[in-house]
Amino acid sequence: MLDALRHNPGTFVQQLPVTPVSAEALDAICFEQPLNERVRTFLRLEFLFGQHAHHRQDRSQYGLRARLQTLLDTLTVLSRSDLKKDILKELLEQHGHLTRLSARPGVDQERLGSVLRELTAAVNGLQHLVTQFAGSALRDNEFLISIHNRTSIPGGSCGFDLPAYHFWLSQPYEVVNRDLDAWFADLAPFESAIGLYLKLLRGSTELTAAVARGGLYVHAPQGPVQLLRVFVPHAAAAYPEISAGAHRFTIRFVSLRDVNRRSSQVHTDVPFSIQCCSL
Template identity: 60%
Template structure:
């Protein structure tokens, strides 16, 4: 068995909701990474990740969507408590996590992201230039240049204040995706000649494909309502065009749903 550290997992969302949740998970991780950098470029990267999060959240009613998912999952897991083979301590811990996440989300205003973007001229100004290559350099945005020149502690205080309402969202998104990924065990499979086709026997909202790093392949996943296809491509020289793997590729697969 290949050690976990030598495996790489590729994920394919099969619904728009899960696609959005995965984007937010990525942006939250990006924000956390750059938040540890105390330089002006670290502050820039942190703020731009924060703005991306606010834009994604402001586009739809994600608050109610994630609340519904977690509330339904809490009810489902509560029903499992009386069944044999269930670890009561583990179940209690998961239910407590869900309760904490739900309580945090319920305290947020539904359109808090829109309100923050509309009500803060500084954030709106930076956001309007952020999509332009080099559009937030000093001569374009002198107010941004001034903000970045202040003591790090002052900028950190601003960044923390702007991110405060996003912390419950981060916790809820990460918890939902953890539950989703752990909803089914990984199954061993083989892509004959680099191709694998499966008709799922149950609803699936997230497809996960795990391969050894040293296999030097990556999957191209095409998923429809009734079946999905995994085609493994060679991952040798990134400066050359990839081709479908000609050999059999052993891998692990998960069809996740809650």
Template identity: 60%
Template structure:
């Protein structure tokens, strides 16, 4: 998940539904990793909820085929590149090894494994159905859940690892794909005159990345179409008032990423 540095913020706008799904999954995987470090009951609750969110997102479409296709295309492209030039060959071979490992990780997965896991577990379905209600997983609503939470952590950890096992290839594959995508284009230094910038890409673009200094105290609203997009920088004085477009020139950097 890209957040920039303490002095530089990076804002991203996906231009395809596939990249949008990958970014959402990247966030959910990061949340799950964070919550898994907390062994308290609140931490376990958050871990299970983030796990259920991952299963729901993956079960809604054929994301396995999508990510395997993207990784396979990159493996083919980089293989040709490595054969044509000796420059950076060692680095390319390292990335090719990562791609091969990620692709192989998907080979044992059935296409609808996430849906099958949810359908096959009354426990997971009951927690999922109640989790959309604020406070809906209280003990009086789900005594089975309360009983599970009261088990020794070793047993809870075993269950969480078993449910997450088939998600590990997705975590590795999506991390690798987004890393390659973000590194696919250099950052171009630009200026938004009176807080607005209109850009026409010279080629295909899957992901727009805007880098701006945190000290500027602005954030970008990115409106993207098929042939051009607009970056409008907004100023927030406090959260009680509506953000206003900046009226000064805003220096920033722009990446138009594509694989």
């Protein structure tokens, strides 16, 4: 969508704010396939942020354990590379593109301004973070390190293994929740920035109808693709296995009618919808 806006600003009035296609509205299941490592990492983090938001509603000790585990997983992903630099670069590029677009006639300035304000807020939030803060959190906090080191062992964080953890979980909910919120505070700017970037990416192109003849679909995109989104109707009773390369991708539809039996390829035509997203 953003590419289209750069060449045809008149479409801006109809297409902003960006609203990614809803799988629920299509009565379909959305399957996403990242086509580069950066988007792959962003999708993993989005998944972890979603888990954290879900577990935050659970005040039980198991809910608190799940919430802390999600926090540790998120810090681990963030500590593996300089994602702050990566996401800042992506957001600043989009901010620059849209700022230049604002000088063109026929652009809805109110809607454009709303997106630019979101981008500015996300960039400012990230710029206030210390670089590699995630690695520091896992390295400098002895309490978190002790739990993190046991997570690879099945059941390794139970009470007799980590009495300090067991004691902390036994404190009033307000005390535990305060600590968890404090640890998550530095992650909130990443959650906002990555959520905004993925929203722009998912809204970058229109949905296209397609048919997998005999359960197989091969496509050669016209340009680079960062994220492939496949919407499969519930009635199809199948899921896609996606194999993607630099110049083409293949989607093979597979039926899974019984999880206790081996899945098999579908040999009938499967109608679906597809998005080849890129910024």
